[in-house]
Amino acid sequence: MNNVQKYIKKYKISLDNGALYEYNIRKSKIVKLFEVIMQTISDTIEKFLLDHFVNEELELSRNELADFFGCVPSQINYVISTRFTLDRGYVVDSQRGGGGFVKITRVPFDDNFRQIIFDKIGDKLDYHTARQLIDTLYQNKEINKDQYQCIISAIEPKALKTPIRVEDDIRAKILKNILTNIYKNK
Secondary structure (H helix, E strand, O other): OOHHHHHHHHOOOEEEOOEEEOOOOOHHHHHHHHHHHHHHHHHHHHHHHHHOOEOOEEEEEHHHHHHHHOOOHHHHHHHHHHHOOHHHOEEEEEOOOOOOEEEEEEOOOOHHHHHHHHHHHOOOOOHHHHHHHHHHHHHOOOOOHHHHHHHHHHHOHHHHOOOHHHHHHHHHHHHHHHHHHHHHOO
């Protein structure tokens, strides 16, 4: 029995179609529990999708997947839109209606994709998006561990210590400069 299940049993919480009902527990704990449960569902859906890629592609129906996991199709949309982004090396082709067909493709790391990353960085880049890009590059062995740690150190908010309006501009310039030098030497 995992921690969420123990918590549910301890406080007599029942789950019914994603809705939480409270019995003798404060509302703030319900919200935290709901976030943990939703995170768990999202992680499970992501892992399932990653395990079912064939030839760097995956085709699925949102409704069928939602039925399989006992969740609403919007939960599937959430996972796809946050975990299968271009920053992480995926292109998503989505079609509404007829069960909500979705095709997810892993993009190979070549010169074209590197250009896409530079275009994505643009003139401004927030820390969260920058971190996703760097994590993806590291996971796909585009950069090594030392480069990864150096880049993260250079772009994190405490290293920049500037007003937020300027911080994203500086972060984009630093990241483009570092990646240009790394790719120039490959």
